[in-house]
Amino acid sequence: MPNRVPRERQRRRPTRSGVLLSEDLIVDTALRLIGEHGPEALSVRRLGTALGCDPSALYRYFDGTDDLVLAIADRIIGDAMVGFVPGDDWVAALREMALRVRAGYLAHPRAAAFASYRVTRRENEIRAVETGIALLLSAGFEPAVATRLYLAFIDTVLGHAAMDAAFQALPRQRREADHRAWNDVYQGLDPASFPALTTVRQVLHTMGDSSFEDAVDLMLEALAARAPGSARR
Known part of the structure; x- marks a missing residue:
């Protein structure tokens, strides 16, 4: 580069x-x-x-400071990818990439706010994109399809990781208040007005948890189902 x-x-x-x-x-x-x-x-x-x-x-x-922002964003990517060696299972490799990205964002939650949507144009980002697209090409996707599907995958990962980081960056009292809301507010709703929420109210507390892994797994299941000739299909 x-x-x-x-x-x-x-x-x-x-x-x-x-x-x-x-x-x-x-x-x-x-x-x-x-x-x-x-x-x-x-x-x-x-x-x-x-x-x-x-x-x-x-x-x-x-x-200038914007150039520095790009370097910061690239550092977060680089730190997240240290030691990452994709295996033969492209789905498992993409999942590990996703988990690493989230861990990198949570390590620097305030910096992640501007890291998620920038194109760093630097070595760590370039290597990460190379790795991700290569994994989808290895699954049998045509180049144009692999590129678009990688974009959909990484946007899902970055969006959810950034949201988790933004929540982590909140003061502890606000995080705790948001978690309590699922019990303090949602448990007492009128069943006639909110029948669906009443049906699931015993598990509504899980709405305060991260949906990151569920979102990534849904995306990977969809990618595996579309992979040409894949045994996972």
Whole structure:
């Protein structure tokens, strides 16, 4: 993958505190600031303060904060895919990819808010897309079909993972209040007005759980059913 930052801008440079400045260090610091203070903490000024360097030094590594956002999104993908080696079962491999993506988002729930819908144009994303489409090609799908089905799969994964991360990023009191609502509010509804909810009220508490794995499994079952000549069909 061609590097977007000229080679001379990638040399590791010491900050005022003696720390060697690098792209990885900047991304690490940005993730920490976002985790502590939210996405609004992502500014050149705050990063410069946290790194102990002149904010202008960051432009040797990134074109601006949006370029840094893309690097953060790509880091989350890369961390999630570390050690992933697809096996012979393409369905199982896609499922593991999905679980890894969710774990990556939950590790950085506040950063995941802007990571899910960006195209990073960077190595980790490119390798992940290569892997996913290759798995669908190995299942026998034609190139155009494999590409569209991968998009449907990964959009499902990213959407649900981002929603789980957004919930995780809420203050604990709000998360607990949302969970309690399924008992405090929904259990007392009028049966005549809400017969379906009354029928399932004993299990309504599960509505507070993540639907991630159910959604992924439904998508994978649909993909397996459509796979040309697949024994799973």
